[in-house]
Amino acid sequence: MTHDVLIIGGGLAGLCCGLELHKAGAGFLLLEACDSVGGRIRTDTVSGFQLDRGFQVFLTSYPEAKRTLDYEALQLRAFLPGALIRHGGRFHSIADPWRRPFAAARSVCSPIGSLADKLRVARLRSRVLQGTVEDRFREPETTTARALQDFGFSPSIIDRFFRPFLGGIFLDPQLQTSSRMFEFVFRMFSLGRACLPAGGMEAIPRQLAARLPPGSIRLAARATRVQAGSVTLESGEQLRARAVVVATDGKVATRLLGQATASGGQSVTCLYFSAPRPPIEQPILVLNGDREGPVNNLCVPTRVAASYGPGDASLVSTTVLGVTDDSDRLLSEVRRQMREWFGQEVMEWHHLRTYRIPYALPRLFPPALEPPRRPVRWQPGLYVCGDHRDNASIQGAMVSGRRAAEAVLDDL
Numbered sequence: 001m002t003h004d005v006l007i008i009g010g011g012l013a014g015l016c017c018g019l020e021l022h023k024a025g026a027g028f029l030l031l032e033a034c035d036s037v038g039g040r041i042r043t044d045t046v047s048g049f050q051l052d053r054g055f056q057v058f059l060t061s062y063p064e065a066k067r068t069l070d071y072e073a074l075q076l077r078a079f080l081p082g083a084l085i086r087h088g089g090r091f092h093s094i095a096d097p098w099r100r101p102f103a104a105a106r107s108v109c110s111p112i113g114s115l116a117d118k119l120r121v122a123r124l125r126s127r128v129l130q131g132t133v134e135d136r137f138r139e140p141e142t143t144t145a146r147a148l149q150d151f152g153f154s155p156s157i158i159d160r161f162f163r164p165f166l167g168g169i170f171l172d173p174q175l176q177t178s179s180r181m182f183e184f185v186f187r188m189f190s191l192g193r194a195c196l197p198a199g200g201m202e203a204i205p206r207q208l209a210a211r212l213p214p215g216s217i218r219l220a221a222r223a224t225r226v227q228a229g230s231v232t233l234e235s236g237e238q239l240r241a242r243a244v245v246v247a248t249d250g251k252v253a254t255r256l257l258g259q260a261t262a263s264g265g266q267s268v269t270c271l272y273f274s275a276p277r278p279p280i281e282q283p284i285l286v287l288n289g290d291r292e293g294p295v296n297n298l299c300v301p302t303r304v305a306a307s308y309g310p311g312d313a314s315l316v317s318t319t320v321l322g323v324t325d326d327s328d329r330l331l332s333e334v335r336r337q338m339r340e341w342f343g344q345e346v347m348e349w350h351h352l353r354t355y356r357i358p359y360a361l362p363r364l365f366p367p368a369l370e371p372p373r374r375p376v377r378w379q380p381g382l383y384v385c386g387d388h389r390d391n392a393s394i395q396g397a398m399v400s401g402r403r404a405a406e407a408v409l410d411d412l
């Protein structure tokens with residue numbers, strides 16, 4: 001049997017590609033290697049807790065998500081804008097640097113940033129809100145670290161706020177990631193809220209998958225060889241199609257297409273604990289402003305969405321940038337750091353699970369976003385999508401999937 005289109009990979013990009021094809025009436029079969037769709041957005045249930053496979057948030061301002069997802073059905077629960085910053089043995093609150101930089105000015109104790117920094121945040125905000133999202137990706141490209149310096153930010157606000165905050169988003173503590181990504185993220189935080197769906201992050205791909213026609217997704221179907229017009233599965237089975245879309249992450253796409261599609265990846269480790277009491281009361285992100293200890297950022301997902309826990313205990317999510325082979329040692333270092341931050345009550349925390357993610361995001365060091373969008377047409381009959389085609393985010397993955405579908409539909 002020859003399909004119209006075969007899509008390899010059921011992450012956001014592959015699912016969005018399938019959705020656009022379906023809307024246009026084109027037949028397709030989506031082949032997913034794992035036991036479920038979602039790719040890098042999966043959620044496990046462990047002892048009554050919902051554990052996202054690596055801490056991540058959904059930003060309501062992503063334009064592609066707005067046009068595609070049903071937010072109400074996702075039952076989004078928002079973080080407080082701003083952050084608690086651990087610095088010098090205390091927590092400092094930064095209210096809402098994205099929307100109300102002057103409120104942030106009042107709330108931030110001087111060790112985090114100067115008044116001049118708050119004025120710069122306000123100036124930067126008005127700049128990133130001009131024009132369209134695409135305009136942010138047309139700005140001259142440098143590293144985020146250089147862009148912050150060039151903008152005049154003080155070393156203290158860079159080290160105590162921007163580095164842990166953006167480093168936690170880009171999984172890049174040196175902030176070598178493209179300044180275009182920084183401007184995009186700043187804009188998204190200024191226009192929307194960071195949220196968790198009540199059903200865990202995996203509710204996002206699940207919602208997309210539910211809109212695809214019955215029988216259009218085949219799980220446990222790993223592609224090992226791809227050509228224009230055919231796909232060979234691990235089992236040896238060969239499938240034929242008029243068009244093939246490779247919607248895997250950049251590393252696998254490089255292997256399947258035999259040519260580099262992305263320049264390496266960023267890694268991260270996420271350790272989850274259950275705690276009898278929440279270490280912080282607010283649904284807010286906690287950042288390490290000291291650059292000491294492995295944990296870059298922390299939150300209590302059950303404070304954001306109660307459905308993340310069984311009701312009688314809190315879920316604590318800690319994020320460590322990078323991966324290590326010595327997970328026992330990492331766990332004891334994380335525990336030690338958490339005791340310094342929250343005291344003896346940490347002794348009562350129970351380690352639930354550690355997620356070690358060697359390839360979490362495609363690396364976007366300049367000139368990775370020049371051009372900001374990479375072509376989705378690989379060769380006649382063969383297409384590629386995924387966050388490595390646009391940018392390392394839910395928005396980037398979703399847009400790339402739609403772009404690939406549009407290209408296929410134009411060519412069929």
Ligand SMILES: Cc1cc2nc3c(=O)[nH]c(=O)nc-3n(C[C@H](O)[C@H](O)[C@H](O)COP(=O)(O)OP(=O)(O)OC[C@H]3O[C@@H](n4cnc5c(N)ncnc54)[C@H](O)[C@@H]3O)c2cc1C
Nearest residue numbers: 009011012013033039040054056057223386387393394397
């Ligand atoms: C820990 C972490 C934190 C993140 N934080 C955020 C955040 O806060 N905000 C944000 O916007 N984004 C965040 N992201 C990024 C976002 O999750 C990704 O950009 C997006 O999910 C990528 O989707 P994708 O479809 O491009 O790729 P993937 O999700 O990687 O999907 C690829 C799919 O292809 C399948 N596949 C691979 N090989 C084969 C094969 N040979 N045959 C068949 N199928 C195959 C895989 O199983 C997978 O399902 C984060 C990612 C991680 C991992």
